[in-house]
Amino acid sequence: MIRFLFKGLLRDKHRSLLPFIVTATGVMLTVVFHSWITGVIGNSIEFNARFAAGHVKIMTRAYSENVAQTPNDLAILGTDSLKNIISAQFPEMDFVERIYFAGLIDVPDHTGETRAQGPSLGMGIDMLSGNQEEIERLNIPSSLKSGSLPSKSGEVLISNTFAKKLGLESGDTLTLVGSTMYGELALYNFTLCGTIEFGTTALDRGTVIADIKDVREALNMNDATGEILGFSRTGYYDHEEASLIANRFNDRYTSEQDEFSLIMKSLAEQNNMGFLVEYSGTLQGILVFVFIMAMSLILWNAGLLGGLRRYGEFGMRLAIGEEKSHVYKTMLLESLIIGFLGSLAGVIAGLSISFYLQTYGIDLGSMMKNASIMMPQVFRARITPQAWYIGFIPGVFSALFGTMLAGIGIYKRQTAQLFKELEA
Amino acid sequence: MKRFLVLFLICSSNLNAQLPDGKQILDRIDQNLSSENRIFTSSMIIHGRRTTSTFRLKTWTAGENKSFTEYLFPVREQGTKMLKLEDQLWIYSPSTDRIIQIAGHMLRQSVMGSDLSYEDLMEDNKLTDQYNAKVTGSEMVDGHNCWVIELTAFVPEIAYQGQKLWVDQERNIPLREEMYAKSGTLLKRTELSDIQRINNRWYPKKIVFKDMLKDGMGTELVIDEIEFNVDIDDYVFSKASLKK
Numbered sequence: 001m002i003r004f005l006f007k008g009l010l011r012d013k014h015r016s017l018l019p020f021i022v023t024a025t026g027v028m029l030t031v032v033f034h035s036w037i038t039g040v041i042g043n044s045i046e047f048n049a050r051f052a053a054g055h056v057k058i059m060t061r062a063y064s065e066n067v068a069q070t071p072n073d074l075a076i077l078g079t080d081s082l083k084n085i086i087s088a089q090f091p092e093m094d095f096v097e098r099i100y101f102a103g104l105i106d107v108p109d110h111t112g113e114t115r116a117q118g119p120s121l122g123m124g125i126d127m128l129s130g131n132q133e134e135i136e137r138l139n140i141p142s143s144l145k146s147g148s149l150p151s152k153s154g155e156v157l158i159s160n161t162f163a164k165k166l167g168l169e170s171g172d173t174l175t176l177v178g179s180t181m182y183g184e185l186a187l188y189n190f191t192l193c194g195t196i197e198f199g200t201t202a203l204d205r206g207t208v209i210a211d212i213k214d215v216r217e218a219l220n221m222n223d224a225t226g227e228i229l230g231f232s233r234t235g236y237y238d239h240e241e242a243s244l245i246a247n248r249f250n251d252r253y254t255s256e257q258d259e260f261s262l263i264m265k266s267l268a269e270q271n272n273m274g275f276l277v278e279y280s281g282t283l284q285g286i287l288v289f290v291f292i293m294a295m296s297l298i299l300w301n302a303g304l305l306g307g308l309r310r311y312g313e314f315g316m317r318l319a320i321g322e323e324k325s326h327v328y329k330t331m332l333l334e335s336l337i338i339g340f341l342g343s344l345a346g347v348i349a350g351l352s353i354s355f356y357l358q359t360y361g362i363d364l365g366s367m368m369k370n371a372s373i374m375m376p377q378v379f380r381a382r383i384t385p386q387a388w389y390i391g392f393i394p395g396v397f398s399a400l401f402g403t404m405l406a407g408i409g410i411y412k413r414q415t416a417q418l419f420k421e422l423e424a
Numbered sequence: 425m426k427r428f429l430v431l432f433l434i435c436s437s438n439l440n441a442q443l444p445d446g447k448q449i450l451d452r453i454d455q456n457l458s459s460e461n462r463i464f465t466s467s468m469i470i471h472g473r474r475t476t477s478t479f480r481l482k483t484w485t486a487g488e489n490k491s492f493t494e495y496l497f498p499v500r501e502q503g504t505k506m507l508k509l510e511d512q513l514w515i516y517s518p519s520t521d522r523i524i525q526i527a528g529h530m531l532r533q534s535v536m537g538s539d540l541s542y543e544d545l546m547e548d549n550k551l552t553d554q555y556n557a558k559v560t561g562s563e564m565v566d567g568h569n570c571w572v573i574e575l576t577a578f579v580p581e582i583a584y585q586g587q588k589l590w591v592d593q594e595r596n597i598p599l600r601e602e603m604y605a606k607s608g609t610l611l612k613r614t615e616l617s618d619i620q621r622i623n624n625r626w627y628p629k630k631i632v633f634k635d636m637l638k639d640g641m642g643t644e645l646v647i648d649e650i651e652f653n654v655d656i657d658d659y660v661f662s663k664a665s666l667k668k
Binding site for chain 1 (some may be wrong): 470498523535
């Protein structure tokens with residue numbers, strides 16, 4: 001019977017084409033919208049994770065109280081061995097050391113005296129060990145505006161805007177004026193090897209990125225680091241997983257009596273990210289629910305119209321003796337076939353578009369020029385397992401429910417009146 | 425009633441008469457603390473939250489606007505020099521062989537992570553040239569009778585818009601100081617002790633600074649040796665001497 005109905009649908013395009021297109025379009029939009037919203041919120045969270053917060057972050061308790069000031073005098077000591085220990089204890093995370101610092105960048109003239117200077121925010125990351133993880137995590141190769149990545153000790157990258165402001169070019173010397181871990185005056189010469197642009201004002205104003213070994217030498221931080229960031233091996237922030245790991249870590253390492261004991265904070269506990277993490281799920285749910293409801297109403301309506309449009313046909317079938325229940329069943333089965341095929345096509349199309357948006361993204365850099373918060377320049381969709389069924393289920397059932405409602409009229413028709421109705 | 429009013433006026437005029445003129449006290453403080461020039465060696469002990477660091481410095485000052493400091497200890501800082509001329513400061517570091525100019529708001533940054541700013545360390549302006557003074561009462565500090573004086577700056581470009589001093593009535597030297605921002609926020613507190621008689625003046629050999637906006641246990645500045653009004657070659661206060 002399914003084969004019979006299927007042939008009918010194929011041969012009578014009026015019955016199938018419009019409902020199929022409406023269902024497929026609705027499902028496709030639902031899938032793309034869900035993937036885009038998930039991606040955009042996730043991108044913002046991941047961007048902050050990569051540049052500042054990690055999925056989890058380890059600091060001393062004293063450092064964590066003033067983390068915005070990056071107080072390296074309260075840094076973690078003995079990090080060489082500590083990193084190995086925690087990597088073994090928490091294998092689900094990749095741990096990396098980072099030193100954030102504030103200072104003044106001073107540019108000399110030909111006599112060696114100050115020609116230009118400006119305040120900077122610096123970051124010491126692993127750039128020269130041969131491990132490319134950190135360089136890729138911060139998207140440095142594609143953010144490179146001029147010059148090249150550091151290839152030897154003493155080389156530094158600075159933001160393109162900052163370099164222009166200071167009149168610096170690749171190969172020029174610049175001096176970092178800051179404070180060492182012990183409060184001494186830190187003066188350290190770097191050679192500019194390249195400039196970078198992340199597309200975010202907060203990062204492009206005065207960022208300096210150097211290899212962590214150079215920063216350690218400059219700030220007298222041998223075997224010490226300001227922060228250890230942990231990144232989930234899945235690549236995405238999972239709040240429950242991060243919270244569980246942080247609790248396990250803090251049970252083992254945090255002491256209320258020792259302000260230099262270690263504390264681990266999940267991303268949601270840092271930089272006011274809690275709001276975004278906590279409400280991202282809810283907000284995402286609300287947006288997707290509203291969208292699905294709207295799409296369901298459209299699909300329902302399509303089913304309803306399809307049923308009503310075939311009023312005469314059903315009358316004829318009843319007049320020639322077909323059972324009301326049989327007419328109703330075939331109608332539902334047809335709707336189910338159209339819903340299933342439409343939804344399938346919609347899911348395939350939606351996932352294809354989402355995959356494109358996930359791979360290439362959309363560059364919204366021009367809209368983010370003056371953003372002071374850390375946001376990515378290119379936003380990408382994210383295909384989650386939910387995307388496979390979030391449009392499919394309402395696609396199938398909305399059309400079915402619409403047809404069920406429209407089909408109730410079949411039972412209200414009086415057989416005695418049918419020929420009169422058909423004559424009219 | 426008339427007799428009571430007369431008695432009240434006499435009493436209140438006596439009360440005001442007991443409080444000396446603030447400007448006179450500031451003059452006496454300046455006579456103790458200011459000098460045409462001086463050379464001193466000091467130890468700066470910074471009590472941080474985790475560690476205590478000690479620095480030894482030798483400083484030459486001439487008048488109110490010229491100052492030159494060389495770091496003698498620790499080894500990492502040996503040879504670092506600072507020159508202040510008017511409101512400009514240059515720092516020379518032998519490790520980078522660079523002379524760096526520090527100006528503007530950077531002068532209010534902490535020196536070596538201490539509770540002192542570059543301005544605190546290098547400024548030697550007379551109080552009478554910067555503040556109006558009003559004596560508000562007297563209090564005991566460390567067993568000494570002190571005048572409590574409130575200072576209000578009359579010059580616009582100044583690190584502290586207001587100060588409150590507890591000035592020893594006998595030796596005319598502040599034993600405690602509080603420095604305030606224009607908003608009234610307490611920025612720093614200093615305790616001056618080990619007051620000694622040097623060349624006909626009273627001078628504190630130990631000053632404890634506490635930056636009230638910063639964690640930590642404060643910074644001690646201990647004067648190990650000091651000479652007043654000695655001849656200092658003008659070359660000392662030149663940029664050429666930084667690299668010497």
